[in-house]
Amino acid sequence: MSVPDYMQCAEDHQTLLVVVQPVGIVSEENFFRIYKRICSVSQISVRDSQRVLYIRYRHHYPPENNEWGDFQTHRKVVGLITITDCFSAKDWPQTFEKFHVQKEIYGSTLYDSRLFVFGLQGEIVEQPRTDVAFYPNYEDCQTVEKRIEDFIESLFIVLESKRLDRATDKSGDKIPLLCVPFEKKDFVGLDTDSRHYKKRCQGRMRKHVGDLCLQAGMLQDSLVHYHMSVELLRSVNDFLWLGAALEGLCSASVIYHYPGGTGGKSGARRFQGSALPAEAANRHRPGAQEVLIDPGALTTNGINPDTSTEIGRAKNCLSPEDIIDKYKEAISYYSKYKNAGVIELEACIKAVRVLAIQKRSMEASEFLQNAVYINLRQLSEEEKIQRYSVLSELYELIGFHRKSAFFKRVAAMQCVAPSIAEPGWRACYKLLLETLPGYSLSLDPKDFSRGTHRGWAAVQMRLLHELVYASRRMGNPALSVRHLSFLLQTMLDFLSDQEKKDVTQSLENYTSKCPGTMEPIALPGGLTLPPVPFTKLPIVRHVKLLNLPASLRPHKMKSLLGQNVSTKSPFIYSPIIAHNRGEERNKKIDFQWVQGDVCEVQLMVYNPMPFELRVENMGLLTSGVEFESLPAALSLPAESGLYPVTLVGVPQTTGTITVNGYHTTVFGVFSDCLLDNLPGIKTSGSTVEVIPALPRLQISTSLPRSAHSLQPSSGDEISTNVSVQLYNGESQQLIIKLENIGMEPLEKLEVTSKVLTTKEKLYGDFLSWKLEEILAQFPLQPGKVATFTVNIKVKLDFSCQENLLQDLSDDGISVSGFPLSSPFRQVVRPRVEGKPVNPPESNKAGDYSHVKTLEAILNFKYSGGPGHTEGYYRNLSLGLHVEVEPSVFFTRVSTLPATSTRQCHLLLDVFNSTEHELTISTRSSEALILHAGECQRMAIQVDKFNFESFPESPGEKGQFANPKQLEEERREARGLEIHSKLGICWRIPSLKRSGEASVEGLLNQLVLEHLQLAPLQWDVLVDGQPCDCESAAACQVGDPVRLEVRLTNRSPRSVGPFALTVVPFQDHQNGVHNYDLHDTISFVGSSTFYLDAVQPSGQSACLGALLFLYTGDFFLHIRFHEDSTSKELPPSWFCLPSVHVRALEAQA
Known part of the structure; x- marks a missing residue:
């Protein structure tokens, strides 16, 4: 026996072997269509009996294996079914002759045979025959299964007769010696009458009868015969047949203990009915087609290993443990015979299947290890592939996955062995794919991203390289790219630097012909290779x-509820909604x-x-x-x-x-x-x-970009920064171009400004603009440009900057620009003889530069398009950095009274702090030239101001305004009014630059009081002529001079009554005033004048007369009587003009 049947299982011992073969030319499709229907009749119940007959069909069976039919009857071909096509009567004799030739191959063992003829019609078909069945075609053949059942019944009749013949042999009859093929030559010349020979014959015949009983469905009888055979054969040391008897005993016991079978689908015949697996038709075809075994055929589903309650029913039945022991003993006997290698191999396979059901994996592995080392004849490449594949499946069955994968890979390599003329790369690739689970390798890259790496990376990489090579030899470059990509992605951590270079170079070579995609690749076996994204590169x-x-x-434009609050809910805050959406x-x-x-x-x-x-x-x-x-x-x-x-x-x-x-x-x-x-x-x-979409603005300006990036405390980012250098008081226009570079029209624009510098006091409007000029250009379409002008005007106070004034004090120039105790008092600071070698640190900071810095942000809030409809807008910020250098500033300010009570002189010491010559002028005076670093005094005659008529500042209207703040706002308002009326300007001709010189920060309270027009206006008239002028009023000696004092109340309150006394005196121009003029001046009436109370905006007057007795210059000093009324009012309200009267000789 040379060809092992790797599908053998213990329950095959109870089957009858029937070979189904085509005769002549029959298409494979038609043959297997009928073959499947024949295989569906795999068991039938014997009439008038509880016995069941099992059939095992094969479409290919080596004739040399049939010679071992006496050794084990399930190896004997007892039935032959042939299928042929015959379409004419003249071909019928030749076809029938081929049928007889086919029968002769298995003729010595056949019980019965059948011929199925398709396509023949006529008289021949009408002749009744038991061994031939005619059908018009392959579709119209409904009676195939019925004829097979009849055929199996005929086989049973022959089987039963043979069993009875063998079982009823008398002890005195001559029992033939059953032999295996290689024994026949060894028994030539033996003494057939010896007792030893007779026991051998009896033991072998008992074993043969046990096989027939098992095939005939008589399990208990077979057990009895097997036990008797074992005893007889053991006594004569007939080891080969003793092993067969023990194996038969094991098979019968397995059939009893495991009625579901040990061979999976193929072995579970008792519960299959007429069902047949679809793959059964191809399972026993010769060559490589029989290599790949369905793993599902090796499962143990439906098996109940706990049969201890039924063991007592068959006292001759082996226990599950004894079955394995007897198998071991039988295999040890087989191993003594070189020609019984196939029998030994198949016995090992049967034992492994039983142990798999018993879940005794370690013992099963010992049987498999023995099977690996069984030396058979020189096997063909296809038989080697089949052997390694079956070993792999059996290792898988007992849970030895890595061992299974090893033999599966050996089988794959055998498919492309150098000795094969046409290597089977597809079969190799398919087997390699089946080895992947055994090496803990999955073709899904997601399995390698979870947890630690499983399996031996070196073996896995070797296997993946073999898959790449096999797929390339198959002519499938997309498959090669996929496997190589998988290798690089999953095994990157285990590749050396050189291996990384080699793999990537190979991958680039493959992808140059077939780029890698993210499409799944479907394989012929139904397996799908998922895409392999390079998540590690990078x-x-x-x-x-x-x-x-x-x-x-x-x-988002803010609504009344705020932009983050849903208006659909009546609650301002809903914590349930917020917490339910934690994941989102x-x-x-x-x-x-x-x-x-x-x-x-x-x-x-x-x-x-x-x-x-x-x-x-x-x-x-x-x-x-x-x-x-x-x-x-x-x-x-x-x-x-x-x-x-x-x-x-x-x-x-x-x-x-x-x-x-x-x-x-x-x-x-x-x-x-x-x-x-x-x-x-x-x-x-x-x-x-x-x-939704919003417009996009791009901003450009007439000023250069700034190297200073503003950092506002609010965290806002500035898109553009520009800078400019100005002298204090200088103005400049900033021209801004807004270009709509988006795809939506600009429909809305708001401009605001914010000054970031807080330590510097600003006077006036730093930034000003008119928005109407740009809004007239709206809506601004995409690609259009709108121009916008911003006026920059800087007015800072440099007068109190100590380090800037230090040089002035060194030269003895008055720097008393700080609050003065009296407008008529000048303080001259002594000259410092020497400057300190190491000035204080506070001075060092200011020595580098006297420049002050102003920073501001222009914010453009704009919107348009669909985004504007949804309530969205954008902000564009322009940062402005202004460096302010001192131009001219005033080191001292004071006032002097003018000849008129409605005017006064403002004295200013002005200093040119620039490096250029400049001119300074006012509205009412000519230009004053100042050289670089020069200080000069200028006097300006100004009309006094009626501060009470100024409008209220915004702070005064506040209900809770701070008094100090109110006073500061009043002072700023008055300073602004004074500055606007003075109109002091400077101009640098060499630079063609000009600006304003402001006195707003210099005016202290005392100066303001002198500049303020008193609310009570006093007018003194001498002979009806006002005397508030520098010229003296002329009169004649001896003529009475009429003196009138008028009061106009411009205050918001009622004033008076007042009492005034006129005191005449003479000024000798030497600091001496002579008040003793009783003999010189005489009053006509009283020297005291009385004024009644004057209502707001009212007027009152009092009259008197004087008589000058001598010529000369006389002055009249009008005094107020101090009483409670006059004390309530400030002294500045009682500023009366001095009266100068010149008495002349009377004309004749």
Whole structure:
């Protein structure tokens, strides 16, 4: 016996072997169609009996194996069914002759045979025959199964007769000696009458009868015969047949204990009925087709191992433990005979199947290990493949997965052995795929991203390389690319630097012919290879969705409830809603993107390769809204460490967008890498809202860009910074061009400003503009430009800057610009003889420059398009950096009374702090030239101011205004009024620059009082002529002079009554005043005048007369009587003009 049957199982001992073969030319499809129907009749119940007959069909069976039929009857071909096509009567004799030739091959063992003829019609068909069945075609053959049943009954009749013949042999009869083929020559010349020979014959015949009983469905009888045979054969040391008897005993016991069978689907015949597995038709075909065994055929489902309650019913039945012991004994006897290698191998396989049911894996592995070392004849390559495949399946059956994978891989390599003329690369590839689970290898890359690596990486890499090579030899480059990509992705950590270079070079060679895609690859066996994204080339550690630049970020217009509160709920705050959406809140980002604007996602990537990694076509994968990804290409240096990469795209519609991952093209392989599949990645969220489109403004100015970047405390970002240098008091226009570079019209614009510098006191409006001129150009269409003018005017107070005034004091110039005790008092500071060698640190800070800095932000709030409809706007900020140099400033200010009580002289010491010659002028005076660093005094005659008529400042209207603040605001308002009336301007001719010189910060309370017009206006008239002038009033000696005092009340309150006394005196111009003029001047009436109370805006007057007795210059001093009324009012309210009267000789 030379060809082993690797599908053998213990219950096959009870089957009858029937061979089904075609005769002549029959198509494979038609043959197997009938073969499947024949195989469906695998068991029938014997009439008038409880016995069941089991049939085992084969479409190919070596004739030499049939010679072992006496040794084990289930190996004997007892039935032959032939199938043929015959379409004419003249071909019938030849066809029938072929049928007889086929019978002669198995003729010595056949019980019966049948011929199925398809296509023949006529007289021949009408002749009744038992061994031939005619059918018109392969479709019209409904009686096939019935004829097979009749055929099996005929086989049973022959079997039963043979069993009875053998069982009823008398002891005195001559019992023939049953032999195996290789024994026949050994028994020539033996003494057939010896007792030893007779026992051998009896033992072998008992064993043969046991086989027939088992086939005939008489299990108990077979057990009895097997036991008797064992005793007889053991006594004569007939080891080969003793092993067969023990194996038969084991088979009968297995059939009893495990009625469901040990061979899986093929062995569970008792419960199959007429069902037949679809693959049974191909299972026993010769060659490589029989190599691949269905793993499901080796399962133990439906087996009940606990049969201890039934053991007592068959006292001759072996226990499950004894079955294995007897198998071991039988195999040990087989091993003594070189020609029984096939029998020994099949016995090992049967024992393994039983042990698999008993779940005794270690003992099963011993049987399999023995099977591996059984030396058969020189096997063909196909038989080697079949042997290794079956060993693999059996190891899988007992749970030895890695061992199973090892033999499966050996079988795969055998398919492409050098000795094979046409290597079977497809069979090799299919077997290699089946080895993957045994090596803990999955073709799904997701299985390698969870936890630690399982299995031996070196073996796995070797196997993957073999898959790549096999798929390439199959002519499937896409498959090679997929496996090589999988190798690089999953085994990257185990590859050496040189291996990484070799694998990537091979991959680039493959992808140059067939680029790698993300499409699943379907294999012929139904297996699908999932795509392999390169999530490690490069490795991504962090993903962050970036907010738009500050100038492009959208803002929601605030409503009464606030932008974050839903108006659908009656509650201001709903914590239930907020907490129920915890997961969404963790992923949702609190800023928005804008439709049509470029959005950015930052990735921190790492190149693990020892060479430069070129990544092409890298872009974003999104869902939710239509998104145009703008791919990027990058080159990462070898082992770069974390490297920032920014991917951009443009959302085309509105809604919620989710960044699911990114796509790349590396080494010619296109990959879609999802964030959910990236291990250890950090992200602050991947979902963001896209709002409707808004216009985009680009700003340009007439001023140069600034190197100073403003840092506002509010955290706002400044998009553009400009700078300008101005002298104090100088003005300049800032021309701003606003260009709509977006796709939506600009419909709304608001401009506000904010001064960041707080330590410097600003006077007047620093920035001013008129918005009407730009709003007239709206709506501003895309691509259009609008012009906007901002006036910059700087007015700072440099007068109190100590380090700037230090040089002035060194030269003895008065710097008493600080509050003066009296407007008539001048304080001259002594000259400092020497400057200190090491000045204080406070002075050092100001020695470098006297420049002051002003910083402000112009904020443009604009909107338009669909975004404006939804209540969104944008902010564009312009930073303004102004460096202010001192121009002219006043070191001292004081006042002198003028000849008129309604005027006074303002004295200003003005200092030119520039390096250029300048001129300074007012509205009422000529220009004064000041050289660089020169200080001069200028006097300005000004009309006094009626401060009470000034409008109320905003602070005065406040109900809870601070008194100190109110006083400060009043002072600023008065200073602004004085500055506007003075109109002091400076001009630098060489630079053609000019500006204003402000005195707003210098005017202290005392100076303001002198500049203020008293609310009580006093007018003195001499002979009806006002005397508030420098010229003296003339009169004649001896003539009475009429004196009138008028009071006009301009205050908001009633004043008076008042009493005034006129005191005449003479000024000798030497500091001596002579008041003793009783003999010189005489009053006509009383020298005291009385004024009644005067209502607001009212007027009152009093009259008197004087008589001058001598000529000369006389002065009249009008005094007020101090009483409670006059004490309530400030002294400045009682400022009467001095009266100068010149008495002349009377004319004749």
